[in-house]
Amino acid sequence: GQQVMQIPQYQHVQEGEDFTTYCNSSTTLSNIQWYKQRPGGHPVFLIQLVKSGEVKKQKRLTFQFGEAKKNSSLHITATQTTDVGTYFCDPRGNYQLIWGAGTKLIIKP
Amino acid sequence: KAGVTQTPRYLIKTRGQQVTLSCSPISGHRSVSWYQQTPGQGLQFLFEYFSETQRNKGNFPGRFSGRQFSNSRSEMNVSTLELGDSALYLCASSSVVGQGAQETQYFGPGTRLLVL
Numbered sequence: 001g002q003q004v005m006q007i008p009q010y011q012h013v014q015e016g017e018d019f020t021t022y023c024n025s026s027t028t029l030s031n032i033q034w035y036k037q038r039p040g041g042h043p044v045f046l047i048q049l050v051k052s053g054e055v056k057k058q059k060r061l062t063f064q065f066g067e068a069k070k071n072s073s074l075h076i077t078a079t080q081t082t083d084v085g086t087y088f089c090d091p092r093g094n095y096q097l098i099w100g101a102g103t104k105l106i107i108k109p
Numbered sequence: 110k111a112g113v114t115q116t117p118r119y120l121i122k123t124r125g126q127q128v129t130l131s132c133s134p135i136s137g138h139r140s141v142s143w144y145q146q147t148p149g150q151g152l153q154f155l156f157e158y159f160s161e162t163q164r165n166k167g168n169f170p171g172r173f174s175g176r177q178f179s180n181s182r183s184e185m186n187v188s189t190l191e192l193g194d195s196a197l198y199l200c201a202s203s204s205v206v207g208q209g210a211q212e213t214q215y216f217g218p219g220t221r222l223l224v225l
Contacts, residue, residue, distance in 0.1 A: 006151075033213070033214070035216075041218075042199060042216040042217065042218050042219055043152070043199070043201075043214075043216045044216070045213045045214065045215070048213070088151070088152060090214075099144075099151050099152035099153065099154070101148075101151035102151055102152075
């Protein structure tokens with residue numbers, strides 16, 4: 001199946017630095033959902049974006065949906081240790097798409 | 110409400126065997142989806158059931174099958190296991206069927222399958 005590309009695969013940051021992950025699809029998405037998976041845990045829903053160009057914020061997290069509804073981003077400002085985990089985008093609307101490996105956020109000691 | 114439950118949590122099988130995994134969705138949820146998660150391949154959609162009918166299917170061979178019961182509980186079966194089937198199998202429930210649905214999925218803890 002066609003895979004939604006998420007980049008980067010890993011991002012190492014110092015606590016307090018910002019973090020961004022991008023989700024790119026070659027096909028138009030009806031909507032997109034973001035999930036976070038803590039180490040050893042299961043994915044937990046963060047947010048859903050539906051409209052073209054939509055921007056949503058949750059405290060230090062900012063989510064954007066591209067104008068063409070083919071890409072999305074998640075930005076975390078001033079990362080904290082509680083942000084550690086893997087962030088996945090779920091390309092809703094096309095079940096032949098694979099979620100992808102996500103972006104793993106690692107806080108440098 | 111109780112969350113999504115999956116049994117067993119861990120399983121070890123050998124090549125050629127078959128396995129059945131179980132998922133109980135959140136009470137009131139009628140849609141159950143199954144995913145395979147491997148370190149290198151990420152989350153891959155297997156199939157989705159709604160009201161006992163398979164509504165959507167991912168790109169997996171016929172060895173992977175599932176079903177849903179009238180109480181919305183779902184089972185997934187993998188026959189003739191291969192080494193590459195070793196993975197975390199996640200089940201997610203939502204109150205509506207997918208394909209563009211604006212509904213959150215709630216994941217269970219998963220069943221970790223190891224094929225030797």
